[in-house]
Amino acid sequence: MAHWVKCYFCGKVFDADKEEYIMATARRYAHKSCAENYVDYKGKIHSLMKGLLGVEYSASRIESQIKRIKDQEKTTEEEIYKTLDYWYNILNNSTEKANGGIGIVPFILGQYRKWAADQESNSRINKNKKISDYVGETIIVEGRIEPIKKPRHVKYYELS
Numbered sequence: 001m002a003h004w005v006k007c008y009f010c011g012k013v014f015d016a017d018k019e020e021y022i023m024a025t026a027r028r029y030a031h032k033s034c035a036e037n038y039v040d041y042k043g044k045i046h047s048l049m050k051g052l053l054g055v056e057y058s059a060s061r062i063e064s065q066i067k068r069i070k071d072q073e074k075t076t077e078e079e080i081y082k083t084l085d086y087w088y089n090i091l092n093n094s095t096e097k098a099n100g101g102i103g104i105v106p107f108i109l110g111q112y113r114k115w116a117a118d119q120e121s122n123s124r125i126n127k128n129k130k131i132s133d134y135v136g137e138t139i140i141v142e143g144r145i146e147p148i149k150k151p152r153h154v155k156y157y158e159l160s
């Protein structure tokens with residue numbers, strides 16, 4: 001007899017007698033692989049913004065903004081997090097106008113998507129190149145965005 005359950009993470013229905021599962025909560029089943037690969041992007045959005053905004057940070061405002069942005073922009077918590085990371089950590093923009101929240105996301109999402117697509121094509125182009133021949137200003141290393149480190153010219157008198 002099959003034991004049909006719905007995965008807590010991916011939402012797909014599967015047979016718990018045939019596929020490996022874990023209990024995600026006391027009652028909710030999840031694919032083992034979904035649980036292992038799960039990243040809590042909502043939690044990451046909150047901790048990123050808490051660190052950036054300090055006393056201005058409003059958990060309840062950000063919570064309702066995440067929900068609204070997901071609905072209106074057809075995006076995910078992962079993409080919202082990556083957009084904010086791009087805007088504040090990579091471009092180093094100020095949080096002066098953030099007003100305790102993430103209302104900026106719909107305005108910068110298009111720019112982030114274009115940049116992310118460029119990054120991906122650059123990393124494809126750069127795959128078999130030496131670092132000094134890399135195209136673009138940043139690359140993705142093991143899923144993380146890293147600035148390209150141009151090799152510094154070492155002067156002989158600096159060698160010890």
Ligand SMILES: [Zn+2]
Nearest residue numbers: 007010031034
């Ligand atoms: Zn799943």
